[in-house]
Amino acid sequence: AQSVTQLGSHVSVSEGALVLLRCNYSSSVPPYLFWYVQYPNQGLQLLLKYTTGATLVKGINGFEAEFKKSETSFHLTKPSAHMSDAAEYFCSLNAGGTSYGKLTFGQGTILTVHP
């Protein structure tokens, strides 16, 4: 079975500070991993994804994430937070096999950015 765990339902940072949102996964096959962002009253949109190859992936709005197989992690970072980054962030996994096509989402992390 595949699963995704996001550590911390709420993260609060000051504008200009480092953003770190944590995601750990469980998968019996090499995973494909995604980060999505949801702004208030909107649907989710893709920030970035890891499939194969380079383990450090860059996404939109200055976000990046690093796939660490040994730690089963895919944490999302941004060097300097902006007020417009305030949103809810979801880590997602597509493990394939019998779960092919059935993407699994974490519980979400609400990011608050203070002036």
Next chain:
Amino acid sequence: NAGVTQTPKFQVLKTGQSMTLQCAQDMNHNSMYWYRQDPGMGLRLIYYSASEGTTDKGEVPNGYNVSRLNKREFSLRLESAAPSQTSVYFCASRGTSGRAGELFFGEGSRLTVL
């Protein structure tokens, strides 16, 4: 660029009433999904359709039925609504990039069951 369109955006039902949520995509995607979003629980898959004519249960299918009417449309039906079905429902579609394909979401349908 409509993308994924869901209707209605808001709905209030009484316990026991039925309703259908409509979803249409204009990206020629094969796969379509229905998720529900509840606070602190992320998104949970209700039903999934890999292609026209096929549907498959997700994590929380009880109390729901779906129809993949054609390649564009995928509807979700609540036959007898219950308060536990109060939620935000998202339809999504995905192209033919295998496991690497991203999901494209609609704006959501907010359902309250009294």
